[in-house]
Amino acid sequence: MIKINNLSKIFRTDLIETHALRQINLQVNEGEFAALTGPSGSGKSTLLNVLGTLESFDEGDYLLDGRSVKGLSDRELSALRNEKIGFIFQGFNLIKDFSLFDNIELPLRYRGFSSAERKRRVEHALETVGLAARRDYHPSQLSGGQQQRVAIARAIAGEPRILLADEPTGNLDSLMARQVMELLEKINQQGCTILMVTHDPDQARRANRHIQIVDGQLNDATLYEPLIAAGA
């Protein structure tokens, strides 16, 4: 469902050019749970942002569901982000003044759902992440792990086809991280494609595919790992 061909991204400032992504080719299929690892500064977030259409690219092409995102208008890109893609960030990015309910409802508003439909979806999402009882809480009243679960609820409330998660457990202790991972796996099993950046090798192994990125170039580790394990 995601297909990128020879995609490059260069950040230009007055002084330097950073080749954040170099000639990347990648295909992510429906239903996959792919982990993306790599050293800091290697281009993981950039790749995720490009895939989420938060970032433009300089060369190559990006096809989402067979359709190139090149040349789409702001309105089309926004609708695409809103309907097909869910984001989960390392820093949760919840709005502090909003209740959990309002936070999760926000992207549904942009979609133009009726308030009854929004309510149904928010409640369902809250149920999925196990926070139905706290719909009127504010983010500051929750632990980090709970906040990330709210962010996940927000990401899945619109029933996106793909979930892009940038180090979703990076700010969490191991117990909470495990809960979040289990939640993501559950969501994946319900059919949502997930691409997740992580530093944790265990998490990377739990994913059914492991992609490594080094200096803006990809290396699909899944292809080698069985060989390494076999002692080759």
Added chain:
Amino acid sequence: MEAIIHNLKLSWFSIKRAPLPYALTLLILSLGLGTFFSNATLYYWMNRDPIPEKSQTLFMARINSLPGDCTDCLEPSRVMSYMDMQKMSGSGITSAEAAMFSSDAYAKTLENQQATPAKVALRITQRDFFALFNVPFLYGEAWPDNKARMEVVISKNTAVKFFGRIDVVGQDMLLDDQLFKVIGVLDDWSMLPRLYDVNGRRSAEPTEDIYMPLETAYDLAIQSNTQNSFTDVDWDGNIATYPHMARTNFANMLQFWVQLDGPEKIQQYQQFLKNMVADEKAAGRHPRPEGNRLDNILDVQKAMRATNDQLDAFALVASLFLLVCVVNASHLSLNRYMANQYEFSLRRALGASRWQLQGQILADVFVSSALAFVAALLFARLGLWTINALLPGTRALASWDWQMLAVMAVFVSLVSYLVTLYPALKTSFSPLNQQLKQ
């Protein structure tokens, strides 16, 4: 509707998050707007057309008839003599015409003779005055002709003040110890600016209390309290001591207003003045160059060089001040939006289009406009109060009608939008990725 309420709620949240910078932005903006509005109010009242239904037909007529040979003296005097006024009257061309000047007197009623007399403003004028300026009568009517008679027309407020009631036609009144009969009571009437009286720079003052026939005033030797000039020799060289010969010497204190319906009448009256001046010159009078003037009521301030330069200077300063305030408020507003940039980026990531963000920005503008409008009106009131205290002649110019309030509200909204526009654009077009990662 629900979306609008949601957006308003968001605006409120963003204010609550940083109330101080917001209050500062609003303060600066409404200070600039308030100063601007207080001046604009004066400016509006001073420069509006007080009688739009007939302003095109009302003219002040003058001729350059002062004595003394002076080839450089091209500009006619602001006021004229009784003799000139008579020659300019009765042309048969005007639909209405009246000479006038202003004065004052001490008045009391016969019913209450013990009371200390109260000062009243007098308009000394002729019958057509009321027709010229569409002055409404409540009771009675104007004098039937321009002859001297001990009869006055008074304003509604004057009736109430002296008699305690309105219908006082037929009642007697003492003006400077002369007995007058009230023959008419005017309905509420204000003319702002009072362009028939610009020579004393009193056009911002309220309309007069009492209207007295011109001939009567001459009989009683009443003088203008704004502008007059006397020379004590008449055309024949006779020594004429004012006031008793004011009709025949150069006692200049009159303004002469005519109503001319259409360009043809205007042209005819101009020709009439031209012929008259030629006759005067032939008779050995009117020694100065011909300088006939027929100034439309809307040009009369300029023609009389009675435009209020102070007001213009104030207006300029207020506009510059507003500009400075807008620039400063934009700057503060930019800071505020930059601080909220993260949230805008988040919304974009969650699928809000730039257009949908505009809804949020418009809600911000709406909230700011509403608050700035109220604050600006308060500052403007304060400004007007100060100006009125410093320049008492501006007191009648301080009020607002619904139309002005509406214009001010629109203006505040536009300025608020302007102040918000650049920050908002900058925020909604900035790159998204930087904001969302830690």
